[in-house]
Amino acid sequence: MKTDTLIDMLARNAGPAPRALAARRLSPAALAGLVVSALAAVAWFGAIPAPMFATAVPWTKMAYAGAMALAAGWLTAQLARPAAPLRRPQRATAAVVVAMAVVGGASLLAEPAGGRLPALLGHSWSSCPWSVLALSLPGLAAALWAVRGLAPTRPRAAGFAAGLMAGSVGAFGYSLSCPEASSAFVALWYTLGIALTGAVGALLGPRVLRW
Amino acid sequence: MPVDARHGEFESALKPLWLRAQSGDDAAYRQCLGWLATRLRGYLKRRLSGLPDEVEDLVQETLLALHLQRGTYDPALPVSAWALAIARHKLVDLWRRRGRRDHLHDAIDDVDEQLLAAEPDDGGARRDLDVLFDALPPAQQQAIRLTKLEGLSVAEAAARTGASESAIKVQVHRGLKRLAALVRAADGRLDAPRQGLDG
Numbered sequence: 001m002k003t004d005t006l007i008d009m010l011a012r013n014a015g016p017a018p019r020a021l022a023a024r025r026l027s028p029a030a031l032a033g034l035v036v037s038a039l040a041a042v043a044w045f046g047a048i049p050a051p052m053f054a055t056a057v058p059w060t061k062m063a064y065a066g067a068m069a070l071a072a073g074w075l076t077a078q079l080a081r082p083a084a085p086l087r088r089p090q091r092a093t094a095a096v097v098v099a100m101a102v103v104g105g106a107s108l109l110a111e112p113a114g115g116r117l118p119a120l121l122g123h124s125w126s127s128c129p130w131s132v133l134a135l136s137l138p139g140l141a142a143a144l145w146a147v148r149g150l151a152p153t154r155p156r157a158a159g160f161a162a163g164l165m166a167g168s169v170g171a172f173g174y175s176l177s178c179p180e181a182s183s184a185f186v187a188l189w190y191t192l193g194i195a196l197t198g199a200v201g202a203l204l205g206p207r208v209l210r211w
Numbered sequence: 212m213p214v215d216a217r218h219g220e221f222e223s224a225l226k227p228l229w230l231r232a233q234s235g236d237d238a239a240y241r242q243c244l245g246w247l248a249t250r251l252r253g254y255l256k257r258r259l260s261g262l263p264d265e266v267e268d269l270v271q272e273t274l275l276a277l278h279l280q281r282g283t284y285d286p287a288l289p290v291s292a293w294a295l296a297i298a299r300h301k302l303v304d305l306w307r308r309r310g311r312r313d314h315l316h317d318a319i320d321d322v323d324e325q326l327l328a329a330e331p332d333d334g335g336a337r338r339d340l341d342v343l344f345d346a347l348p349p350a351q352q353q354a355i356r357l358t359k360l361e362g363l364s365v366a367e368a369a370a371r372t373g374a375s376e377s378a379i380k381v382q383v384h385r386g387l388k389r390l391a392a393l394v395r396a397a398d399g400r401l402d403a404p405r406q407g408l409d410g
Binding site for chain 1: 232233234235237238240241244245248267270271274275276278280281282283284285288289292293295296297299300304339340341355358359360362364365380383387
């Protein structure tokens with residue numbers, strides 16, 4: 001086939017280009033990840049007692065995870081589009097992590113010296129990042145599938161960003177089951193769980209994001 | 212992104228036309244693809260001096276990718292930067308496949324000079340899309356044949372086949388997507404493609 005013939009064929013009846021394609025593919029993936037992680041968290045670990053929702057504790061976690069999901073989702077959308085600039089979503093993602101670190105650090109300083117390490121480690125520091133990772137995997141699969149249908153020209157970075165988004169969504173679900181009260185705990189161990197999911201995404205990216 | 216002296220001029224001519232194409236002007240779209248094809252041919256020729264026969268194949272592969280991914284274009288970006296980023300991605304993909312294959316096959320030094328001779332620039336490709344087209348599922352072939360080759364409107368094609376208009380559009384899109392996957396799998400060889408990877 002001649003190239004001109006191909007061009008004729010592509011242009012004929014092409015119609016308008018789909019709009020907001022990245023958002024339309026990524027949002028359902030994030031939403032599906034959220035529903036699955038929330039259901040799995042409650043089914044596996046059980047929900048935290050209802051009175052806890054009267055405190056700021058679960059809302060801090062959800063605010064962090066939600067903000068992180070939005071920022072990382074923005075970054076993922078940019079990495080799924082050729083030549084799109086990355087600086088602003090990168091800064092937004094970093095700003096969310098730093099903000100949580102500042103809140104967590106301040107809460108540690110407010111603790112008496114002997115209470116700081118227990119606050120930071122809680123009862124579940126060794127399982128929290130892994131729980132977040134496990135709850136994030138369905139969302140990660142959905143996010144990678146969504147990105148695969150777009151045009152990621154940097155597959156490792158796109159996989160990492162998709163992993164951060166999925167990890168944040170998984171952390172959101174986990175916050176329904178997580179009994180820890182310290183925001184320092186959230187700043188460290190939630191972030192680690194999200195980063196682990198990002199690392200898995202970065203490993204998978206070059207393999208699955210080919211097009 | 213390489214920006215040469217004419218980049219600005221080319222971009223300022225292309226962009227308004229491209230925006231019309233994006234909102235559904237098929238004639239503007241054809242014109243844009245033609246201009247981009249010329250641009251891409253130059254870009255790829257400079258970078259494929261050792262594999263001149265691959266140039267037109269890669270131009271076609273890139274055009275297919277541009278078409279399938281036109282929804283990822285952001286009006287804030289230069290069209291040529293977006294298109295060249297896709298071309299570079301396809302080029303890197305080709306290098307990677309070649310690199311792997313060249314270990315298995317003859318080194319480039321052993322290839323007869325005749326085999327490396329560039330064809331005159333007639334817009335033809337070694338890999339024949341028509342052959343790959345025959346490997347598509349019948350429903351996709353039919354939808355593409357009616358709307359893209361015979362030039363029926365989507366509504367006419369829907370009436371002819373009894374499928375809904377949206378079903379026709381979906382079959383066309385899936386068919387082109389599958390064609391792009393077949394192109395990758397065939398990788399410039401004229402024999403039958405290994406298999407289509409569904410994307």
